[in-house]
Amino acid sequence: MATQSDTDQIQGFGQVSRTTGVIFRYLLMGATMFGIVTLAILLVYVANDAIQPLTADAGWYLVFFVTFVAPTTLVGAYLYRTNVDALKLGLLVVGMLAVTLMFSGGVAIVFVDIVPPLVSLSYAIGLLVPFAAVVLMTKYEDAIPFTARVAATGAIFFLSLFGIPGYYHSIPEMVQKIPVVPTEWVIITLVFGGVVAVVVGQYFARIRENTRAGVVAGVAALAATGAAAVSGMFTGVNPTALAVVAAGAFVPTAAYAGGAALTREEERIGLLLAAVVIGGSLVGAGIVDVLGFAGPQSWVDWQFLTSSHSGTAENAGLYPAIGGSILLMVTVAALSFPLGVGAAVYLEEYAPDNVFTRFIDVNISNLAGVPSVVYGLLGLGVFVTYLGQPTGTVLIGGATLALLILPIVIISSREAIRSVPQDMRQASYGMGATRWQTVKNVVLPEAFPGILTGTILALGRAIGETAPLIMIGAPNVLFNLPTELSSKVSAMPLQVYAWSSLFASEDFYTKAVPAGVVVLLAVLLAMNSVAIVLRNKFESES
Amino acid sequence: MSTDDLETDLTRKTENSPRELLTRSFFFLCAALSVVTTISIVALLVTEAAKFFTLTAPLMGVTGETASIVDFLTGTTWQIHNKEFGVLALVSATLMITIGSAIIALPLGVATAIYLSEYASKQARSVLKPALEILAGVPTVVYGFFALIYITPAIGVVLPGIGTFNILSASIVVGIMIIPMVASISEDAMSAVPDDLRQAGYGMGATKFDVSTGIVVPAALSGIFSSFILALSRAIGETMAVTVAAGAQAKFLNPLDPSSYLEGALPMTAAMVQLLTGDITGGGLAYRSLFAIGLVLFVITLIMNIISDYVAQRYREAY
Amino acid sequence: MTSNTDDVLSRRKFLIASSAVGVAGLAGCTENNSGGSEGGDSGGSEGGDSDSSGDGSEELSGAIDIAGSSTVFPLATAMAERFQKENSGVNINIQSTGSGGGFANYFCPGDTDFNNASRPIKGEEEDQCANNDITPVELKVATDALTVIVNNDNDFIGEGLTVEQLQTIFSAEEAPTTWSDVNSEWPDEEIEIFGPTDASGTYDYFIEAIIGEEGPGHRQDYSATEQDRTIVQGVEGSEYAIGYLGFAYYSENTDSVQAVPVENDEGNYVEPSLDTALSGEYNPLSRPLFTYPAQESLAEEHVATFARYWMENSTSKEIVADEVGYVPLGDDEQQEMLDKLNAAIEEAN
Known part of the structure; x- marks a missing residue:
């Protein structure tokens, strides 16, 4: 680039390496952007197929502009x-x-x-009443021995949620029997x-x-x-x-x-x-x-979101799959969150440094690497074949997916718990707190945003999983929303897969599948962005 | 260590109260569940796969048809219709997916890691890292659809001989999918390289390029290697993208012949999905082969994960 | 501190919640018919040309689980979709598991109410079902005509192909590379062969009908594809190509490729069509498709009603032929199936 002269020759090495350095830098940047740009292009294509922006009137564009x-x-x-x-x-x-x-x-x-509002309400009351009783009991913490309190708590929750069949109605039953609501x-x-x-x-x-x-x-x-x-x-x-x-x-x-x-x-x-x-x-x-x-003429429209599968691509909809994904997420979250956080707390706060702990440690990181299709086999073999559960229900779908994301939840929760400063624990112990009190009052509240972020990201993984659901025999097409844990369930990615494989006609490829992909990605992006916003907030605070 | 002792001292008195015992055992059970999961996976795969092989089926009390374990492990023909279960046909396809995705993901992943750890500004990192996470977060069935509908036709413009279902486009999307994994683990390893080493390099008059390639990468090599293995194990276990895009016809292809990447084949994971959804006739034997493939898949990924763990442990000890 | 405010908060929430119920008593109330039965969100177009006997009188409810052949799957979903519109209380779940997988893993263990099949049930499967006290009721639902296609420019095959010629072309034994290997009068050009993968039911049936189960088997050096679309594209693109696929796909692409008339058992060359398949003239490449309800499940009214609905609409050209692409049943066959079904329902009750 510069004119040749004697001094340049002396700096030749530096010149060369500077050029190399610049090229290298841009190569690295290009490499970093490659995946992101490729995905962005693919997203533009699929969004174009699903939403068909070019079919709108010029006037429509003018107005919105x-x-x-x-x-x-x-x-x-x-x-x-x-x-x-x-x-x-x-x-x-x-x-x-x-x-x-x-x-x-x-x-x-x-x-x-x-779950109709009345039923939800009845269960909410069924939970709140014993909860209130337990809170009341905590007031007299010193008067009642711990074991008795635990027993009483269990009994109260059981009685109010399940009642004694034949003698005494549970609270949800009573609420649902109120004649005028x-x-x-x-x-x-x-x-x-x-x-x-x-x-x-x-x-x-x-x-x-x-x-x-x-x-x-x-x-x-x-x-x-x-x-x-x-x-x-x-x-x-x-x-x-x-x-x-x-x-x-x-x-x-x-x-x-x-x-x-x-x-x-x-x-x-x-x-x-x-x-x-x-x-x-x-x-x-x-x-x-x-x-x-x-x-x-978008294929992602109100009709697509609110109707169920149809033999013609124009009328096909995602509604039962959306409902199924929601129910699966609730089940997965309910199972994996307490179990994952519990395991993380054990490993970080309780576990002695011995062979068994190290084994659990290695084991969890290996489980995180087990292919999802093998988890599907696990669900099929254990829940369906050995435990005799019916195939493809919300419960076993949720349980299988929960096992799948459990290692991820554990690993990210451990990281969050580890980032709680040791000083805070010691301060708590110094005030005479027990280990459990320290965990409950110091460690978990401090680590909570981190745990939540990790769990949301893991749930994002679960919501996109298809293979385990295929393995446990989830139906490819259903017309109603699942209403119970024992109902058959489909999910958004499974429905998209069914459309692309079982209805392999041009119509489904150009209409229903792109629309399904766009909805699925929108949900995932929303979950990811919530997690990222939470994490940024958490990181800037600490 | 010393803080642990302190904690033990401080909490010794209360350690055995019923409440502590109760909570402690609950947390222990949660952690133990992971062990139970592993044991169930191994037990299930081994017992179910045993029912598939002639050698072990009598032990499991299975009569009916079985397949030879030698033919299974060494055969190169997978034709359920003809009761030929040569898993190598499936393994070759999986291997090709792995090689193809490695060619994309390993260099790009390492380059990304170097860029993020050595070059990128803090602000650039705060945008790029979440964006990379999204690459890994897109559902794999969506990637498969992308490969089938957009990438294959695009390749077809350049290489007209490409099949509707082909290994190439499936490897490309799997490669894109595992870039973040390579990048994030490698970047962790590079960030763990002490700054002293970098300073020493600069002190010797090295440029940023020299420091990155001559000091940071070699020092982080074991971490990078462990990220490779982990990412490839992920590629091997990847299911939906290859099910949708790689094809459904089991074929034994030569992974070293570039032209075979234009053909479709049936990777192990896709074969498992096909066994449960395809319209093949015959129940028992084909169904049990599912668990035999599952066992092979599990063993391969397990070995890779263990190697990766081992390598990663070593580099952690280094600093 | 935080826990303290939380306590206050939750207590206050509880107060609000409970007082809310009280207030609600004064506001908008309805009579509680327990369970909160909200009307379905169904709507939209009319179903097929049904005059189902079960609808109207009483709201049916319950779940129907269907598994089995992926070939019958589109037909089952088309029927279910229409039935569902009239009976929104019935949940129909349909899964594609393959005929054999459906019997072995779902139907015979008692997990599903129907199993779709692209072939009749096998003896061993019946035994398995019998062990679990499941009685399959065989109902024919449609006919699928396998169609051999060649390029539009192909004029040398003349009247059509014989079964022997098809056997020569597709079997692994001879595996001719040029057309002249099959018939010396045909051009000395390479045959390009397209077909479904060995995992498909179409492949299976082609072997059964043309190559023979005991024979040398299907040749493997052909372009196998999971999608019928690519078979049509392949044959359309090459003058010396041949392929086979389900009739449904050919019927959508009659301009792109030509169907080969195949010599039937009476020695006539017959082109596949709805009429020739229905009359039985087009053989041996037409095959019946089945669904097997479990007699035990037919005791439940919603299952029986759906089975009747399916049989009543099995002659519908609109659903079976136009939407799904199979050949509907003839009136006699339909009557036969309905009688069989009604007998099974009666026996079940």
């Missing part, structure tokens, strides 16, 4: 240049609304089609919306240091949930679902945004971005509707 793209870009660029923290806040609010919408949509499915949406509004309202109220009471403000906020939250439900009765949308979505998505997001507006004066300008994004899309949708511009 004016109402949505242009203002968002302007506000975003302005914030980026003036106040990055505000931009982050705005993005967080938008992201929070998107994720909570998805999440509460899932919860709505549970209440509408899996509120309608479903009223139950949801009062209980689900009520809990959210209490949390929102406490949040506002804290940030304003004013109980009255809290009460006002809580009442407003409850009123908003109720209003959403009532509006459902006029628009024909299921009011129960609306109440869940309002309480689970709109109210918390609004509360968070409101709280931020009150407390973070520097950054509250960022809420403008959220307002522009939400307002712009609503206004755009309204204008498009009035002017009659057709949007893209």
Whole structure:
């Protein structure tokens, strides 16, 4: 590059290595980007196939450009240049609304089609009553011996959840037998919306240091949930679902945004971005509707999300698979979280340094490397063949997937527990705390965000697994949502696989499969981003 | 060590209270479950596979058809219809997937690790690492679909002879899938290289390139090696991507012949899925072969994991 | 400190929750018919041309588990989809496990109510079922016509192919490399062969019908593919190619490739079509497809109703032929199957 001269010759080595260095650097960067860029291109392709953006009217694009793209870009660029923290806040609010919408949509499915609100309520009461009794007992901790307390706790929970058949009804049974009950949406509004309202109220009471403000906020939250439900009765949308979505998505997001507006004066300008994004899309949708511009003929549409499989790709839907994935996730989380955290606590806090502990240690890292299809065989062999369970149920699907992710949960929980400073434990011991008290009051609360992040990532892995479900004989097609642990279950990836292998016609390839892939990826990205946001928050705090 | 002693001192008195015993045994049971899982896997695979082989079936009280263990382990023809169970046909396909994905993932993974640990700014890392995690988080059935629908036709433009189902595109997606695994474990190993070594290199007038390739990589070599083995073991066990994209016809192919990568074949994991979902006739023997393949797969991945663990242990001791 | 506020919080939550129930008593209440039966979310288009006897009178409920052949799978889902629309209380779960795997691992152990099969049940499978007190009821649901296809430009095969010629082309024994090896009058060009993989039921049946179970077996040097789509593409792309696949795929691609008339047992060359398969003229490459309900399961009303529904619609051209691509039953066959089914249902009760 530079002209040749004597001095250059002397620096020749440095020159060469600098060029090499630059090339090397860019090679490394290229290598790092390779996978990410390839995946991004594939995502663009599949999104194009599923959503078909080119089929929309030019007018549709024009409207959304004016109402949505242009203002968002302007506000975003302005914030980026003036106040990055505000931009982050705005993005967080938008992201929070998107994720909570998805999440509460899932919860709505549970209440509408899996466990009716009354049944859920009856079990919630069945759990709360003994829980209250146990809390009461803890007050008299010193008066009652420990073993008696444990026995009493067990007995209370058993009696209230199962009763004594023939003599005494369990609490859920009694609640379900009440002759006159509120309608479903009223139950949801009062209980689900009520809990959210209490949390929102406490949040506002804290940030304003004013109980009255809290009460006002809580009442407003409850009123908003109720209003959403009532509006459902006029628009024909299921009011129960609306109440869940309002309480689970709109109210918390609004509360968070409101709280931020009150407390973070520097950054509250960022809420403008959220307002522009939400307002712009609503206004755009309204204008498009009035002017009659057709949007893209997306295969991912309301019909796809809410109907079940069909022999024709246009009418096929993912609903039973979505419900199945939700139920599987609940089961997997319920099994793997306590077991995984328990094992991690044992290995980090209790285990003596001996051969057996080291064996468990090596064993867990090996289990993490066992192929998922072998876990499927384990589920098939142990649960179906030896224990005689029926194939393909929520219970054995959940149990198999839980075993699969257990090593991952254990490993990430151990890391989180290990990162709790030793000083804190010693301080706790120094105050006379027992090992269990230290674990309960110091280690677990400190490690909780890390454990949660690891568990969410592991659940993300479980939600995408197909092979174990095939092995345990989960059905390829079903039409209703599973309602019990013993119902047969399908899952989103399994449904996508069934469409791509058993209905190998062009139509399913170009319509149903890309749509299914997009929904599945959207759920996974949402879970991953929650985990990443949690982790960043946790890392910046500690 | 000393803090452990301190803890033991501080907690000795309460260690045997009923509550401590109860919680302690609960946590112990949780940890022991992992051992139970391993034992169940081994016991199940061994007993079920034993029912498949002529040699061991009588011990299991199985009458009916069986297959020769020698033919199973040395045969190169897998044709369920003709009752030929030569697992090498499946192993060759798995091997090809592994080689193909290794060619992609190992260099890219190590390069990524060097970039992240030596070159990238903190900000770049905070974006790149989650993005790489997403590569590993995409469901494998989705990768299979990508390979079949987008990658194979794209390759077909350059290499018209490629089959609808082929090893090449399946290896590419498996390779992309395991890049993050190579990268993150290698990066951990590189970050564990003491800064003193780097400083010494710079002090000698070495450039960043020299330090990265001449000091950091060699010092982290055992960690990098362990990441390779772990990632390849993952590639071997990968199921849905190869089931969807690699094909369904068992063939014994020569892994060293590049042209055979354009053909479809049946890897072990895909064969297991096929045995449970395909429309093959005949129940018993074919069904039991499932567990025999499972055993082979488990043993291979187990050995690789143990080697990787062993190598990783060594490098941890080094610093 | 944290635990303290948590306590307050949960106690307050509990208070709210319990008072909520009280308040609700004053607000919107309904009579509790225990269980909360929400109407189904079904809707949309009409089902087939059914006049099922079971619907309307009483809401059916329960689960029906179906496993078995992947060949029959699309037909079973098409029937289930329509049945489900009329009876939203019935859960139908369908799984593709292969005919044999379905019998051995699901049906005979009593796990499923129906097993689909692309071949009749085998003696050993019947024994296994009998050991578990399961009585399979054989119901024919459709006919699949295997179709041999060649390129549109192929004019030398003339009238068609004989079974012997097909046997020569596809068996491992002779494995001719050029067309002239099969018939010296045909061009001296390499035969390109396409077909399904050995894991498919179509491959199995082709061996049974053409090559013979005891013979040298199917040749292995052919382009095997899991997808019928690629067989059509392969044959379409090469003038000297031949392949075989299910009739469903040929019927969607009649412009791309031509079906070879195959000599039947009466010595006539017959082209595959719905009519020739239905009349039995197109043989030996047409095969019956079955479903086997368990007689024990037929005692349950929802299972029996679904079985009847399936049989009643088994002559529907719209469902069986147009949507799935198989040959529907003829009226006589349908009556025979219905009688058999009704007898089994009666016996079960």
